[in-house]
Amino acid sequence: MSEPKDKFGRRDLIRKGALGAGLAGVAGTAAYLATRSARGGTVWQLDPERCIQCGQCATYCVLDPSAVKVVHAYVLCGYCDLCFGYFPPGYEPEAGFETPAAECQLCPTGAIKRRWIEGPHFEYTIDEALCIGCGKCVKGCGAFGNGSLFLQVRHDRCLNCNECSIGAACPAGAYRRVPADHPYLLKGEDKKA
Amino acid sequence: MKRLATFTIVLALLAAGPAMALERVALPQFKGGYVRPQTEVPPPQAAFYDYLDMTVFVGALAAASFLAIRARSRRGMWWLALGSLAYFGFWRGGCVCAIGAIQNVAQGLFSSGYIVPPAVIAFFTLPLVFTLFFGRTFCAGVCPLGAIQELVVVRPLKVPAWLDHALGLLAYVYLGGAVLFAATGAAFIICDYDPFVSIFRLLPLRHTGDSMEALGGSANMLVLGAAFLAVGLFIGRPYCRWLCPYGAILRVLGRFSKWRVTITPEECVKCRLCEDACPFGAIRRPTEPLPRGTRLIERRRLALLLVVVPAVLAAGAGLGWWLGAPMSRMHVTVRQADRVHLEETGLVQGPDNLSDAFYNTHRPREELYAEAKAVQAEFARGGLLFGAWVGLVVAAKLIQLSVRRTRTDFEPDRGTCVSCGRCFAYCPVERERWKKGAGGEMKS
Numbered sequence: 001m002s003e004p005k006d007k008f009g010r011r012d013l014i015r016k017g018a019l020g021a022g023l024a025g026v027a028g029t030a031a032y033l034a035t036r037s038a039r040g041g042t043v044w045q046l047d048p049e050r051c052i053q054c055g056q057c058a059t060y061c062v063l064d065p066s067a068v069k070v071v072h073a074y075v076l077c078g079y080c081d082l083c084f085g086y087f088p089p090g091y092e093p094e095a096g097f098e099t100p101a102a103e104c105q106l107c108p109t110g111a112i113k114r115r116w117i118e119g120p121h122f123e124y125t126i127d128e129a130l131c132i133g134c135g136k137c138v139k140g141c142g143a144f145g146n147g148s149l150f151l152q153v154r155h156d157r158c159l160n161c162n163e164c165s166i167g168a169a170c171p172a173g174a175y176r177r178v179p180a181d182h183p184y185l186l187k188g189e190d191k192k193a
Numbered sequence: 194m195k196r197l198a199t200f201t202i203v204l205a206l207l208a209a210g211p212a213m214a215l216e217r218v219a220l221p222q223f224k225g226g227y228v229r230p231q232t233e234v235p236p237p238q239a240a241f242y243d244y245l246d247m248t249v250f251v252g253a254l255a256a257a258s259f260l261a262i263r264a265r266s267r268r269g270m271w272w273l274a275l276g277s278l279a280y281f282g283f284w285r286g287g288c289v290c291a292i293g294a295i296q297n298v299a300q301g302l303f304s305s306g307y308i309v310p311p312a313v314i315a316f317f318t319l320p321l322v323f324t325l326f327f328g329r330t331f332c333a334g335v336c337p338l339g340a341i342q343e344l345v346v347v348r349p350l351k352v353p354a355w356l357d358h359a360l361g362l363l364a365y366v367y368l369g370g371a372v373l374f375a376a377t378g379a380a381f382i383i384c385d386y387d388p389f390v391s392i393f394r395l396l397p398l399r400h401t402g403d404s405m406e407a408l409g410g411s412a413n414m415l416v417l418g419a420a421f422l423a424v425g426l427f428i429g430r431p432y433c434r435w436l437c438p439y440g441a442i443l444r445v446l447g448r449f450s451k452w453r454v455t456i457t458p459e460e461c462v463k464c465r466l467c468e469d470a471c472p473f474g475a476i477r478r479p480t481e482p483l484p485r486g487t488r489l490i491e492r493r494r495l496a497l498l499l500v501v502v503p504a505v506l507a508a509g510a511g512l513g514w515w516l517g518a519p520m521s522r523m524h525v526t527v528r529q530a531d532r533v534h535l536e537e538t539g540l541v542q543g544p545d546n547l548s549d550a551f552y553n554t555h556r557p558r559e560e561l562y563a564e565a566k567a568v569q570a571e572f573a574r575g576g577l578l579f580g581a582w583v584g585l586v587v588a589a590k591l592i593q594l595s596v597r598r599t600r601t602d603f604e605p606d607r608g609t610c611v612s613c614g615r616c617f618a619y620c621p622v623e624r625e626r627w628k629k630g631a632g633g634e635m636k637s
Contacts, residue, residue: 018449022325030318033301033309042310043237052553054546062286062394074229078218118225125230146218156235162289162297162313163381172550173525177308183237 042177044164045185048150050174053135053142057151060166061133067157068133068166070111070126073188076148079121085141085149086112086124106136128154150187243312246285250335253277254319257334258327260614261454267618270333274340282337287393291316291331292338292439293384295368296375303376320439324446328453332433332440332611338389342430343613345422349429349472357474358590360435361444365586368438373579377571379524383438388418429472433611444608454605456616457623461602468603470619475609479600488597495595498588506584513580514573521572530565533558 046057046068057068082091088106102110111130115123133151141149167175178185253273260269281287289310294317301309320331332339367383374380384390391414424431433440447453456467456476468476483491521527525547532548535541537558544552551561605616617623 015449019325019451022446022449023322026318026321026325029298029302030314033298033314034311036301036308037311037314038308039311041237041243041312042308050550050554052546052550054549056546071232073232076216076220077229078216079221080218117227118223119221121221121223123227123230144217146216146220154235155237158237159286159288160237161286161384162293163384168380168385171525171529171546172553177310179308180237184234186232186234 038179041180043153043155043160043180043183044158044167044175045153045178045183046151046166046170046174047176047185048152048174048187050172051135051138051151052172052174053139053151054171055134055136056169056171057166058132058134060169062159062161062165063157065131066133066166067154067159068151069128069131069154069157070133070135070137070149071152071154071186072124072126073148073150073186073191074123075191076146076188077124078146078148079117079123080145081120081122083114083122083124083141084144085137086114087140089140106140108132108134108136112137124149148188152184152186155183242285243310246281246289247312247315249280250316251319253280253335254323254331257330257612258323261330261333261612262327262452265614265617265623267614270612270614271343273334274343277335278337278340278344280337281335282341282389282393283396284398287337287387287390288384289313289316290338291320291336292437293381293387295438295442296371296381296383299372299375300378304378307378320443321446324443324450326451328450328607328612329440329443329447329610330612332443333613336433337393338387338437339430339433339611341389341392341422342425342432345425346429346472347426350427352428352474354474357434358594362586362590363435364437364441364444366583367436368441369579369582369586371438373520373572373575374523377521377524377568377575379521386414386417388414388421388432390418391415392418392422429474430611434473434609447610448607450607453607454610454612454614454617456603456605457620457626459622459626462622463603464621465603466619466621467616470615471605472615473609473611473613475606475611476616477600477604477606479602480598483597491595491597495592498591498595502588502592505588506581509584509587510577510581513576513578513583515576516580517573517576518569520576521569524568524572526561526568527565530561533561 058066061067084106086106087100087104091104099114105112109130109132111127111132113125113127115125117123135151138149138151141147164175253276256273257270260266260273281290289312294313297309297313298317300307320335323331333343334340371381371383374382395415421432461479463479468478522531529547529551532541532545533551536544536548
């Protein structure tokens with residue numbers, strides 16, 4: 001303590017005033033932001049309507065493999081025999097076989113499983129442990145099919161970084177914070193009702 | 194053949210319009226009792242961690258303040274810093290942190306419709322409140338970036354005062370830039386250029402199955418982090434002192450704190466051991482009375498400075514306004530508009546990801562150009578303010594350097610001191626006091 005205790009000088013006044021003003025400012029800022037905050041917190045999600053399947057979701061996530069995975073809206077799926085999310089462009093399947101070899105699949109990791117249901121209809125399910133979120137299947141399905149495959153941030157994996165690295169790199173601006181109690185932007189939700 | 198026909202129809206459809214939400218293929222009606230599976234939606238794990246983080250954060254802040262002000266324990270502070278490094282650094286991956294929270298707050302204040310998560314508000318405001326009461330105890334024991342630098346200080350060299358003061362201004366410039374880019378929604382530069390986060394993420398503690406970014410996209414940042422640590426061997430806390438934008442705020446607030454670290458409550462014997470012990474150049478010497486002539490000269494210099502302050506501000510503002518256009522290229526809309534315009538005029542060929550993303554929206558180009566113009570105008574205004582801020586910082590520094598303070602003892606500088614506690618741990622008077630039973634860490 002350099003100043004004598006009994007003397008309340010000009011410096012003390014400035015200091016006390018600034019302390020009070022600082023506290024008021026911090027409290028005001030916090031209160032203002034809190035009124036506009038989401039009660040349960042927020043998480044990152046990508047809007048499938050804006051996504052252009054550039055492939056950066058697979059590479060820019062801080063996790064390897066990425067926290068972004070392909071998600072299937074079964075209500076939109078046409079259960080096509082010749083699925084453009086499953087087979088590479090120009091592929092002509094031979095009649096009669098069910099699961100083609102990996103080199104005949106579009107997915108680089110073979111994460112999409114194909115199962116015959118009835119007639120010409122096949123079900124496509126996703127093995128998320130294998131999916132790397134590259135979006136190749138999404139592009140194929142969106143270009144020639146119903147667009148029932150789309151990318152989503154999977155919240156069992158996402159670390160919810162303050163700035164999503166993929167979001168910062170996304171050319172389509174598809175990433176945004178959403179309230180944690182509605183953490184997905186799913187396609188085909190209107191079809192369910 | 195039938196397939197080929199479908200294919201042609203599909204192609205025709207594709208050419209006709211937007212690719213979104215088309216029912217090109219009829220939805221099948223299953224007769225065999227097949228039920229479509231539900232799309233799985235795993236819930237976020239964030240909420241629990243948010244509350245845990247906030248609890249640990251408040252606990253660590255309280256502990257750091259207690260150790261610095263009340264217990265006066267350097268050893269305790271060291272262990273606390275180690276714990277914070279382990280939890281906030283390596284376990285939580287260095288995110289979210291108070292430093293980065295500046296950007297969320299800036300964006301939350303300046304752009305409508307941006308949600309600031311509650312945890313981020315807590316991380317931003319709590320250290321400010323604690324600093325106003327106890328000084329920068331957050332820097333000493335809670336911040337993982339401070340802690341990792343604290344651990345590597347082995348042979349600190351004295352940095353000349355002029356260099357220390359000059360480099361210290363960088364933090365305020367960085368702060369201004371971070372606020373500008375966050376408020377305009379362009380980028381979170383503090384997160385992008387965080388030197389230590391890639392080091393924290395080398396250990397995949399929470400996601401044992403995955404490797405976090407280590408050598409992938411962030412090799413440059415890893416090298417930068419290693420460089421900071423290498424410099425940190427000889428210069429105490431280089432990031433905290435000269436770059437940390439949150440430290441810049443705390444430096445100002447710390448000057449007005451209600452309580453703060455003192456070297457000893459007893460009489461100073463002016464042995465200078467505290468000055469030698471402080472690796473951050475935060476100990477100020479007692480002042481000597483100046484001859485009257487010198488004081489007059491100093492006063493005149495101060496008066497002159499006060500007169501030129503508006504000129505410094507104006508110069509800064511002009512420079513910032515001029516920098517607005519190049520800085521606006523950090524914003525994705527401006528880059529996108531540039532790219533689309535280049536493609537429109539035929540200067541570059543074919544869509545890249547950025548222009549493809551725009552064409553995918555099927556909006557007219559003019560709309561994008563207008564948006565980019567608006568962003569550029571925002572950057573011109575923001576750049577003006579940013580420049581004025583830099584001018585203000587320079588002016589404030591000059592004024593601060595020319596205002597005389599009288600000190601009778603060695604004292605920690607109110608702003609620069611990070612409350613690490615080395616000074617009282619090294620003070621011989623303080624050691625005597627502890628031996629007499631005043632508590633502290635000299636238990637043995």
